[in-house]
Amino acid sequence: MSISPPAPAAxxxxxxxxxxxxxxxxxxxxEFRANGFEATSMDKIAASAGxxxxxxxxxFPSKDELFAQILHQLWDSSAALMAIAYRAGVPLREQxxxxxxxxMALLQDGYFLDLARVAIAETIHSPARAQDMVARLSDxxxxxxxxLRAAQADGKLLKADPLFSATLLQGQLKTFAFWPQVTMGQPPLPPTMQRQVVETAVDMFLAYYA
Known part of the structure; x- marks a missing residue:
């Protein structure tokens, strides 16, 4: 058996x-969290970063580009943890x-929550700027x-708008494990409560859509 040589160090x-x-x-x-987008200068960011x-x-050619990078990291954090493919033959509830x-793990991650606070705060302060940046991710x-789309194609779920269904399902988690932490600074849910929220949300969803 041949052994590939180690990748060269960067x-x-x-x-x-x-x-x-x-x-x-x-x-x-x-800086954005502490002072908001408008009050934060590139000088402050440079000093803080050393x-x-x-x-x-x-x-980053501009502050807008730097904010866009934060939104991209927010998306990438979510996408990396949500890349589970539908598996035909495996019970829906298990999947x-x-x-x-x-x-749930993503919603309770401290770094993810920090990124979300920055993005949400700027969306409230300047909807046009934030919407323009978010539009870059819309594809x-x-x-x-x-x-959900794959499960519908397999005949395991009712035919419904998958985007609406996904929003409905995840919204139940966010009610307990995202918005209170982002808007009111509440601590992450304890593991037992996390499991209860996840199981209840899944069971309610399947009771209607399965």
């Missing part, structure tokens, strides 16, 4: 660049419990919607 300069980019995004999230203002602009448990279909 050059030191590349790793340093990646660290600086990560530091800039982290600093921007902190880099020069020129370095910030080398990575949905797995899918919604991953969704991507969220994982739960994709799963």
């Amino acid at each position: 050059p030191a300069a590349s790793r340093l660049t990646d660290r600086k980019r990560h530091a800039i995004v982290a600093a921007a999230i902190a 880099v020069s203002k020129r370095t910030v602009y080398n990575h 949905l419990l797995e899918l919604m448990s991953q969704k 991507k279909e969220e994982g739960v919607t994709t799963w």
Whole structure:
């Protein structure tokens, strides 16, 4: 059996660049949360990140581009955890419990919640700017919607708008495990409550749609 050689390590300069980019995004999230989009300057972000203002602009030509990167990270965080494909022959409840448990884990992740607070705050303050940035992501279909569409095609769920159905299902989780944390600073749900919310949401959904 042949063994592939290890992948070459990234050059030191590349790793340093990646660290600086990560530091800039982290600093921007902190500044946007503390001061809002309009009151946050690229100077403040540079100082908070410990880099020069020129370095910030080398990575992000404008504050709008930096905010757009935060929205992309918010989407990527969600998409990475929701990439469970529909499996024909596996009970719907088992699959949905797995899918919604991953969704619950995402909704209770501190970094995800920080990104969500920044995005939601700017949407409220400047709907036009936020809507323009969100529109760049509109061609991507969220994982739960994709799963529901496949289950419908397999004849296991009632024919209904999969986007509406996905919003209905996930909305039950967000009522307990997202909006209270984002808007009122409540702590994450304890594991027993997380399981109760997930199981109840799934069972109610299947009682109607299965």
